[in-house]
Amino acid sequence: MDKINSQEALLAAYAACKGSLALRLLDKHDINSPKKEILCCGGTGCHASNSKDLMDLLRKAIKEHGLENDVKVIQTGCFGFCAQGPIVKVMPDNVFYVQVTPEDAAEIVEKHIVGKQLVERLLFVEPMLKERIHDYAKMSFYAKQERIALRNCGLLDPENISEYIANEGYQALAKCLFEMKPADVVQEVLNSGICGRGGAGFPTGMKWKIAAGVQADEKYIVCNADEGDPGAFMDRSIMEGDPNSIIEAMAIGAYAIGAQHGLVYIRAEYPLAVSRLQIAIDEARACGLLGKNIMGSDFCFDIEIKLGAGAFVCGEETALIHSMEGLRGEPTTKPPFPANIGGGYWGCSTNVNNVETYASIPVIIRKGAAWYSKIGNWKPELDEKGNFKRTISGNAGTKVFALAGQINNVGLVEVPMGTTLREIIYEIGGGISGGHEFKAVQTGGPSGGCITKENLDTPIDYGNLGKIGSMMGSGGMIVLSDKDCMPAMAKFYLGFTKDESCGKCTPCRIGTRRMLEMLEKICDGNGDEAMLEDLERLARTIADTALCGLGQTAPNPILSTLRYFKDEYIAHVRDKKCPAGTCRKLFKLTITDACIGCTKCKRNCPVGAITGDIKQKHVIDQTKCIKCGACIDGCPKKAIVKD
């Protein structure tokens, strides 16, 4: 691509390459079209399931049929439907294949591409309808979604900037540079109602306004891509699937607040995202969309990638800044806020936003705040000029959730604010997997809490989740069923926060450890009812006294499970029973008379704890048994019970 040195040049580049997406964006679907594109997911999940080999074999098969001029294989970003990966979508046929293996490549090309027939066995089976469907728009997983932050994921080749430009990319930046003053950009973002998607939900426009108001020669804009919440992966998907939108948004933000330097702080655990982002930065620089005098304007801005090194606390913005400065990632008290002089990167005024927030910005600028603010359940109060004054209730726009755990459709879903949990779990998520009962959803990761059956119909927004004792967090949504033990979940999260506590303040360093010890005792059957009171009191004290967000929110999983599942705690401490049957110290495995002596359990047992002759009832040696449950899974007669 040539250097783009004016707004006109960008529009000319757009006009020249927008045809390249024609097949993908065509409304008229046609299986008989001779020209086709096969889109393959190149996200981390599908990569792990050999999507690269699949693409190579598809290309090979296409070549064997002499179709390489008409049929192209394109690696795109994540489609979001990760549990069904690798995903292959054929356009303009609009056929969506799931769980495709490299061995299926030849058949797809022969039967579908050449023979114009669907490969039925690779179509998705709708869990509720038990029907195979090929049109992804009709799949319940996608039908209710509104993809804004994820708009280009699964559509564009993330390693080719011309595809991003072909989909109106960088036009929002051009609009800002040539048609808007920095203050107009800030006002537009403020009016859109978008709030920080990293978890805290602070209005992004307000953050920008504060940063813009600081008089300084050197300012920084930072993208927080340290997605540490275990179970959330939307930031990774966006960076892998649509890195250019982050670059464009950071440039827009830099223009709005007057920053010259951009930094992306990204987890080292995301190598693919790092490499895609680096490719996009290099391409943007080569096209004159980063660097000196962007698109021929006076605006100069460049981006550098900073790698994290595995510390959850670095998602906190002051800790993140310290980490970028080559220090231990310990937080400091605010104020000074990063936007203040003395509070940011090398003491300079610094604005930090999350990946998902940035991904939404270019669309907001292009389509306008009025359009964005109507998505979701936001009710703002406006001043006489129609500008944002304050939020009455709800939030604007969409939120991406990472749906995981005991649910049929695991993946990334983007829904308007105000969607209910019931819609997400039962319509988009396809219900609880394995025929189990819904118990709760954990949102907000180790800082969040659980949402129970009673609140399934609560519209999801920042305020509502807070009211029911949970939080939005970065959007991890772990679905739990009746086979998950809530005290054990709390123990799991405390184990995490204890490990990740940076050690700077005492309430968090010592407090998380003490809370974990109590939970361990409870789960081992060594707790008593007084311990529950101590636990709750300690949890509240830590929430009030810890230095940063990590410590202040660390007790949330305990407080929220104590609030909704006190009976499970009581069962552990009073009856010494684990109702879900997961706490190993609180049950033993025994074989009932239903045993037919098939010896399967004996063979499955990894520690040789089961004895018995063929066609005789088997016995478990309790001193050897490690309670792994391998015997239960294999027993054809369900003769092994937890007691």
Next chain:
Amino acid sequence: MCCKKLSEAAAAKFAELDGFIDGLAIDRDDPRRRGRLIQVLHRAQAIFGYLPREVQLHVAEKLFLPEAAISGVVSFYNYFTTEPKGKYCIDVCLGTACYVKGSEKVLSEIERVLGVKADTKPTDDGLFSINALRCVGACGLAPVMIINGKVYGKVTPAKAVEIVNEYKKLG
């Protein structure tokens, strides 16, 4: 002979690291040179496999920083290790999505079979080390195990042991 060979290999590694650091044009009078530290440690760990004291000292000298600054950073971040790793690094994800799908059972089974605990030392034959990781973002494939960068999804304790045994055969 053997020792000489080793030291040659080590010298080559230090030379590679120096080449990288020199490319950064560190200015000893610039207080912001410290901002390069994590980047340099990443590269050093990629070259040496771990960050023993002599490597940390070397980095300290090249970046004109006190050794304590290096050691403080190395000990703070989970990604950095001061112990050598086995030939095959088995990472078991203990992120929430993997946890609720039973990754803890996978981990304890691998620990039991190999006879070493996660995040400690490698097995006596030097073949394997086990790490417990917090979310690699492949939640759709939970539970996830990674061996030297290759991701194995939807593993069970039995499947994990099978996979580990495959590597054992390779030696």
